[in-house]
Amino acid sequence: MEKIIVRYGEIGTKSKQTRKRFEEFLAKSIRKLLQKYDIHPDVSILHTRLLVEVNKEDFEKTLELLKKVPGISSFSPCIECKLDIGNIVKIAKKVVKDELKSIDKDEITFAVKTQRVQKYFPLTSPEINSIVGEKIMGAFGLKVDLKNPDILVEIEVLKDKAFVFTKRIEGIGGLPVGTQGNVLVLMSDGIDSSVATYLMVRRGCNATLLHLKLSEDGLKKVRNLAEILSDYDCDLRFVVKDFKDELKDIKEKLEKLNKEEYTCIFCKRTMLKIAEKYAKDLGCDAIVTGDNLGQVASQTLKNLRAISEGTELPILRPLIGMDKNEIIEIAKKIGTFEVSTSKEIRCFAVPKYPITKADIEKIREIERKLKNIK
Amino acid sequence: MEKIIVRYGEIGTKSKQTRKRFEEFLAKSIRKLLQKYDIHPDVSILHTRLLVEVNKEDFEKTLELLKKVPGISSFSPCIECKLDIGNIVKIAKKVVKDELKSIDKDEITFAVKTQRVQKYFPLTSPEINSIVGEKIMGAFGLKVDLKNPDILVEIEVLKDKAFVFTKRIEGIGGLPVGTQGNVLVLMSDGIDSSVATYLMVRRGCNATLLHLKLSEDGLKKVRNLAEILSDYDCDLRFVVKDFKDELKDIKEKLEKLNKEEYTCIFCKRTMLKIAEKYAKDLGCDAIVTGDNLGQVASQTLKNLRAISEGTELPILRPLIGMDKNEIIEIAKKIGTFEVSTSKEIRCFAVPKYPITKADIEKIREIERKLKNIK
Numbered sequence: 001m002e003k004i005i006v007r008y009g010e011i012g013t014k015s016k017q018t019r020k021r022f023e024e025f026l027a028k029s030i031r032k033l034l035q036k037y038d039i040h041p042d043v044s045i046l047h048t049r050l051l052v053e054v055n056k057e058d059f060e061k062t063l064e065l066l067k068k069v070p071g072i073s074s075f076s077p078c079i080e081c082k083l084d085i086g087n088i089v090k091i092a093k094k095v096v097k098d099e100l101k102s103i104d105k106d107e108i109t110f111a112v113k114t115q116r117v118q119k120y121f122p123l124t125s126p127e128i129n130s131i132v133g134e135k136i137m138g139a140f141g142l143k144v145d146l147k148n149p150d151i152l153v154e155i156e157v158l159k160d161k162a163f164v165f166t167k168r169i170e171g172i173g174g175l176p177v178g179t180q181g182n183v184l185v186l187m188s189d190g191i192d193s194s195v196a197t198y199l200m201v202r203r204g205c206n207a208t209l210l211h212l213k214l215s216e217d218g219l220k221k222v223r224n225l226a227e228i229l230s231d232y233d234c235d236l237r238f239v240v241k242d243f244k245d246e247l248k249d250i251k252e253k254l255e256k257l258n259k260e261e262y263t264c265i266f267c268k269r270t271m272l273k274i275a276e277k278y279a280k281d282l283g284c285d286a287i288v289t290g291d292n293l294g295q296v297a298s299q300t301l302k303n304l305r306a307i308s309e310g311t312e313l314p315i316l317r318p319l320i321g322m323d324k325n326e327i328i329e330i331a332k333k334i335g336t337f338e339v340s341t342s343k344e345i346r347c348f349a350v351p352k353y354p355i356t357k358a359d360i361e362k363i364r365e366i367e368r369k370l371k372n373i374k
Numbered sequence: 375m376e377k378i379i380v381r382y383g384e385i386g387t388k389s390k391q392t393r394k395r396f397e398e399f400l401a402k403s404i405r406k407l408l409q410k411y412d413i414h415p416d417v418s419i420l421h422t423r424l425l426v427e428v429n430k431e432d433f434e435k436t437l438e439l440l441k442k443v444p445g446i447s448s449f450s451p452c453i454e455c456k457l458d459i460g461n462i463v464k465i466a467k468k469v470v471k472d473e474l475k476s477i478d479k480d481e482i483t484f485a486v487k488t489q490r491v492q493k494y495f496p497l498t499s500p501e502i503n504s505i506v507g508e509k510i511m512g513a514f515g516l517k518v519d520l521k522n523p524d525i526l527v528e529i530e531v532l533k534d535k536a537f538v539f540t541k542r543i544e545g546i547g548g549l550p551v552g553t554q555g556n557v558l559v560l561m562s563d564g565i566d567s568s569v570a571t572y573l574m575v576r577r578g579c580n581a582t583l584l585h586l587k588l589s590e591d592g593l594k595k596v597r598n599l600a601e602i603l604s605d606y607d608c609d610l611r612f613v614v615k616d617f618k619d620e621l622k623d624i625k626e627k628l629e630k631l632n633k634e635e636y637t638c639i640f641c642k643r644t645m646l647k648i649a650e651k652y653a654k655d656l657g658c659d660a661i662v663t664g665d666n667l668g669q670v671a672s673q674t675l676k677n678l679r680a681i682s683e684g685t686e687l688p689i690l691r692p693l694i695g696m697d698k699n700e701i702i703e704i705a706k707k708i709g710t711f712e713v714s715t716s717k718e719i720r721c722f723a724v725p726k727y728p729i730t731k732a733d734i735e736k737i738r739e740i741e742r743k744l745k746n747i748k
Contacts, residue, residue, distance in 0.1 A: 010669070010698055018671060173697045175668050181675045199695030203667045205675070285675035293577045294549050295384070297392065301555040301579070301659035304688045314678045315688070318695030321573030323547045324384055 001042070002059040003080050005156065005163050006030070006050040006066065009073035009173050019048075025176035025204075026050060026071045032234040033065050034058075046158055047118050051080075063169065068231050070202045071179075072171030076154070078163040083121055088128065089135045091164045092153050096136055099151045099166055109145035110136060114155040121157050128155060175204030177233045183316065184279035185288040186271055187211045189221035189345055192290025192319055194229060194336040195327050199318040200288050201233040207288070209236065210278050212243035212271055217345050224339045232334070239278060246270065251349045253373045259366055260351040264298055265358050266370070267349060268307040276311050284313075291317040295324055298354045306358035375416070376433040377454050379530065379537050380404070380424040380440065383447035383547050393422075399550035399578075400424060400445045406608035407439050408432075421492050421532055425454075437543065442605045444576045445553075446545030450528070452537040457495055462502065463509045465538045466527050470510055473525045473540055483519035484510060488529040495531050502529060549578030551607045557690065558653035559662040560645055561585045563595035563719060566664025566693055568603060568710040569701050573692040574662050575607040581662070583610065584652050586617035586645055591719050598713045606708070613652060620644065625723045627747045633740055634725040638672055639732050640744070641723060642681040650685050658687075665691040669698055672728045680732035 011022040027043045027050055034041050034054070039062055042053040052075075054062045059077070066075050081091040096110065112133045114125040123131070132153065133144060142151070156163045185197045187209040197207050207229070211222045219240060230236040250266050275287050292299055308315050319327055331337035385396040401417045401424055408415050408428070413436060416427040426449075428436045433451070440449050455465040470484065486507045488499040497505070506527065507518060516525070530537045559571045561583040571581050581603070585596045593614060604610040624640050649661050666673055682689050693701055705711035 014671070173699070180668050183675065196695070200667075203695055203697075205667070285679055293574075293579070294554050297388070301557065301688070305659055308688050309686065312683065314675070314682050316691065316694050318692075320690050321570070321577055321692030323577075325547070 071176035076165040078165035111149040174202035180204035184284040445550035450539040452539035485523040548576035554578035558658040
């Protein structure tokens with residue numbers, strides 16, 4: 001079995017009880033994602049670490065998948081060894097020997113860095129560094145470079161074992177999925193709502209995607225996006241409701257009132273009301289949108305207010321302070337960018353000149369009038 | 375006069391009319407910030423570029439300050455030259471000569487990269503590259519390396535002049551302050567609300583900071599933070615309201631009801647109500663908070679809901695999808711981290727075990743009871 005030691009970030013700062021709960025959620029997330037890809041790992045919770053063990057043939061895929069699990073700050077393929085300095089030296093030498101095979105250089109430098117995650121072992125970290133370092137120098141004739149070594153041998157010492165490794169692979173950070181409750185995402189086929197979903201899932205939320213369908217093409221794209229996002233939240237739920245007739249109706253009524261420019265406002269206002277109903281039915285405590293500020297002319301503060309008025313659940317807009325290029329960068333990283341931009345689907349209802357600064361009193365007045373149109 | 379050419383990002387994608395408005399806001403921001411530091415620049419709007427001219431003695435400080443102006447994607451100290459290939463060559467050679475002084479290396483490589491921002495000049499970009507490149511080779515005997523040159527000479531060609539430069543300094547991006555309207559920020563002395571302010575200002579909002587004061591020490595920190603943030607939004611407003619007695623009152627009443635665990639919820643609920651009143655009075659269209667998810671046990675979705683219920687203006691929470699280390703990184707970058715962490719001020723009213731999952735019905739019930747306590 002190949003072993004991978006997994007570290008988490010913010011969870012470490014919480015109370016013992018919360019930490020235990022978080023570790024269990026994290027272990028569960030890892031298992032679920034790997035099982036989705038037919039990998040059946042042993043996942044054990046150590047002291048502020050998790051240990052993942054998989055078969056050799058699943059090793060590479062496992063490394064790739066661990067980069068998608070919220071809550072993991074970093075992980076390292078490692079060799080486990082008994083807590084005995086002779087044994088640690090032996091393993092460290094083996095690890096260096098393996099590393100040397102892939103370095104083509106005249107003068108190779110190294111360093112040893114020990115962390116005693118638990119403090120039972122009698123030797124201190126500097127003592128371990130010095131003993132292991134000397135033996136490596138003796139065996140391979142390498143020079144020490146503490147600042148920028150070619151090979152960094154790391155040793156993490158726990159209560160009854162140690163782990164030796166040379167690589168730290170970065171995780172996506174965040175909190176384990178499921179620890180922060182349920183959110184409902186208003187999900188479109190564009191770039192933004194997928195990134196918003198990812199950010200809230202990464203912060204530990206379970207996501208329910210609600211797609212208000214306007215076209216088959218749009219739905220197809222959203223299905224693909226949901227599939228990609230369900231790697232980050234394996235329990236992701238996906239709900240579709242047809243919205244075409246409703247939007248047609250809004251558009252026609254506004255035309256009758258000569259207020260086409262308000263179509264997008266009333267479309268989104270209606271969407272949020274539907275979202276709220278679904279959220280409450282499905283046990284979600286907040287609504288998530290991909291709202292941004294100033295990306296297009298109609299994304300103004302006044303329009304945001306006009307759209308969200310009357311929604312009782314909190315509306316979370318994780319992209320509200322971000323630049324478009326930052327959003328695109330995340331979309332590329334999480335693998336949704338290509339699908340989102342694959343085929344632009346234009347909404348049939350967008351008016352020529354959408355209102356950019358909706359006045360809230362005006363909105364209320366139009367809403368009253370809309371109700372009286374048959 | 376030293377010249378600096380300034381580029382903007384997202385504004386470029388907008389309609390001609392919007393772009394013009396954005397350019398004017400950007401020029402105004404640059405002027406205001408520099409004037410705050412007693413630098414009096416000439417700022418002119420060129421085609422999709424701005425040109426900033428300052429005295430030699432103000433040059434370094436100007437470069438530093440331009441890194442703080444929302445809306446700037448990058449800028450370059452440059453030499454302006456007449457649109458004439460002989461002249462461009464002359465300036466390019468001068469620029470290379472200056473660069474060579476600071477490079478200590480045997481074999482120095484270079485490349486020339488031209489962009490015709492406007493397309494009036496008869497020579498194409500590749501033609502300019504090739505002519506200028508040859509002359510530089512001839513004059514200094516340098517080798518061309520298009521991929522990774524030691525010296526990259528860039529030429530931007532406008533309608534009636536060109537700019538030659540070798541450095542691109544990154545700006546903070548975003549949109550010019552003032553283009554996106556006013557927000558009211560609930561401002562504390564901690565790390566989060568300063569970062570939230572910065573992110574919304576960077577997206578083009580004018581910020582009004584409302585500090586609900588609990589102590590003199592807290593106010594002092596917030597004043598310092600406001601001073602730092604006012605470099606990003608030179609029109610930043612700062613409002614202080616004493617909140618200590620009100621919070622004491624909330625605390626005492628909850629103790630009478632034996633519901634101390636709800637103190638933080640009712641404190642924040644009250645804060646938001648006050649913020650909304652100020653926001654409306656001061657012409658702000660949204661409230662901004664530093665709310666995060668799961669940072670501490672009480673930052674749950676259910677608590678967010680309990681806190682924000684009944685607020686009519688949209689509440690923007692730009693940090694809601696971010697990790698603590700990402701927030702800290704921004705705080706360090708914008709210069710607020712040190713002040714925010716300089717002296718921890720504990721709130722006198724925090725109960726021993728704050729409620730972590732406030733039930734909304736329960737909150738409403740307690741609120742009714744609170745109203746009946748004298």
